[in-house]
Amino acid sequence: MAGSPALLLLLAMGLCEYGLTEFRDSRLTHPQVGQRLELECVTPKEDSGVFWVRLDKGGTLHFIVFISSLARATFEGNHKTSTHFEAKKVGSSYQLVVKSFTPQDEGNYFCLMNSNQALYFSPRQPAFFPVTTTAAAPTTPTPTTQHGITKKDPCLKTPDPETSKEKELNFFCDIFIWVPLAGTCLLLLTALAVTVILCQQTRRRRCRCKR
Known part of the structure; x- marks a missing residue:
């Protein structure tokens, strides 16, 4: 459900703020993919029920569920149950559960309440994946080529004519x-x-003569 500009203005200005919205697990800072996310909204005054909404990255408000003061939940499309969310009321605490957190669930969560013809909303509770930073690959400097300058390899040596003659003489000596x-x-x-x-032949002849 897209939010009206007036409601977005109220959220931005911080008017009619009340209550507290937070993760039920105080150790949680960023949800993970597929994680069960539990949100809690505590109301300090009497109310007639609470709306849970989500403000996505594009600035659009999405209705999630309405929980009445009698702990009856009504999800989007006037459904009593949801395959993706759970909702319940425990005392003055209105709880919303995202069964399996996905990228489509990222955003700022609010609970809204209408009391005495005035709209109240809780502070936002951001729920975003942790930002992953990739290390930049080290860049190797490209070798600079200098034109017009030739360097000699110190390992390359010109053959000495005297040593070559000596090798030929040694070769002929080896042959002789x-x-x-x-x-x-x-x-x-x-x-x-x-x-x-x-x-062997003489031995055979001697052996025959003896016989």
Whole structure:
């Protein structure tokens, strides 16, 4: 239900303020998603009932429930019950319960009372989700390029012609040493293999002669 400009003006100016509206849990500062939120409105004088309304972020008033002095609740659409709210009266305390708090329930809650042809309303009770702040990602400075200036890498070294000649000489020396040595080893292995074969043949001949 959208609120009239006159009622919004009264709420803004703080006229006809009475009573107290607060969270029943004094430790609660900000409701969470899906949380059961209990609000309480205490009236210090005789009344004929209390209206619970919510002022959303856009400045629109929404009627929630009317609780009579006989503790009878009438929700929006003249319904006696609600799937989203609960309402009851205990002594001089009018209580409103949001069964599962959602983003659509955020706003400032008031209880209104009509007494002796005068409109009274309680101080507002804000009910908003806690503000989450995201840390900004650190920005890395972009490297600046300088044109016309070339730097030499200290790790890059030009080859020394003397060292290259020395490496070539060492390579040829290795060839002259290792090639003959490898050939000699090969000849020795061949001679050893031939000797083993001849020894086996002579043993077989001797064994046949004895028989």
